Amino acid sequence: MKKILFILFIAPLAFACNNSSSDSVEKADSTNNVKADSSSTSTSTTDTSSNKMTGSMPVDKSTANFMVKVADVGMTEVKLGQMAQDKGMNQGVKDFGAMMVRDHTNAGDELKKLAGNKNVTLPAMIGADHQKKIDDLAKKSGKDFDKAYISAMVSGHEATVDDFKKASGDTKDPDVKTWIDRTLPTLQMHLDSAKAIQKRIK
Numbered sequence: 295m296k297k298i299l300f301i302l303f304i305a306p307l308a309f310a311c312n313n314s315s316s317d318s319v320e321k322a323d324s325t326n327n328v329k330a331d332s333s334s335t336s337t338s339t340t341d342t343s344s345n346k347m348t349g350s351m352p353v354d355k356s357t358a359n360f361m362v363k364v365a366d367v368g369m370t371e372v373k374l375g376q377m378a379q380d381k382g383m384n385q386g387v388k389d390f391g392a393m394m395v396r397d398h399t400n401a402g403d404e405l406k407k408l409a410g411n412k413n414v415t416l417p418a419m420i421g422a423d424h425q426k427k428i429d430d431l432a433k434k435s436g437k438d439f440d441k442a443y444i445s446a447m448v449s450g451h452e453a454t455v456d457d458f459k460k461a462s463g464d465t466k467d468p469d470v471k472t473w474i475d476r477t478l479p480t481l482q483m484h485l486d487s488a489k490a491i492q493k494r495i496k
Contacts, residue, residue, distance in 0.1 A: 319366050319421035326351065326358035326415055351413040357465045358414045360457065364406055365416040368456060370424040371398040377432060378443050386491045387440045390447065397484070401477055408473055437495070444492045453487035 332350035349356065371394045378391025409416050420428070427446065434442050458481060462474045 303323040315341055318417040318419045319362060322362045322365075322415045322417045323359055326362065326374070327355055329413060329415075330355040330358060345456075353412050353414060353465070353467045353470060357410075357461070357467055357470055360461045360465070361405060361409055361412075361414050361470070362417060363457070364454075365402065365409075366421045366424060367450070368398045369417075369420045370403040370407065370428065371450075373420065373428055374431065374443065374446070377428070381435060381439050382443065383436055384491070384495050385442045386494060387443060390444070390491055392485060393484070393487070394447075397480055401480070404473060404477075408469060412471070414468070440495055441492075444488055444495065448485065448492055451481060455481050455485055 308451075329351040330353075360477050375391040375394030375398065378394070382388040382391060406416060408414075431439065431442055431446065455478070458474050458478045462471055462478065465471050465474070
């Protein structure tokens, strides 16, 4: 009986630990949704400084959710870029990985500053979905790694470029739009580079 109770006690703890990374993204979204709801109930004369004081934020839910998603993707790109520099066989793959680390670190730093100004909570760690992709890629080596990594970079950047274009048209915040429009050409360049490398290593 004691053994059964011990297992029942441990199981929830193990589940909680396994889901800690996904909680980081989900908690950020949940926190921002609360802030957005708080913003919608505040008066139209409330300025940005008082928004920060009350815990609300000047951007809408969709913009905040976009920022959370971009932060998660950016951290993933940096982690995979570091892996590409270590595990890649093709020099083009290694160089691309270095570019990912540099550019996405810079973009991430800018996003953190922007999020701070807008009182948007960003995830502290990579989400579970992206962490699984990182773990799966880490199991590969040699040419298999190179091909899988570049394939992920092509599909990932295609989705990210589409997300940025949509967000640029949807967001009502001029500061966020400026950052999106300034970052988008770099992402497009990443996509073009990844496609070129993919053709060379087939």
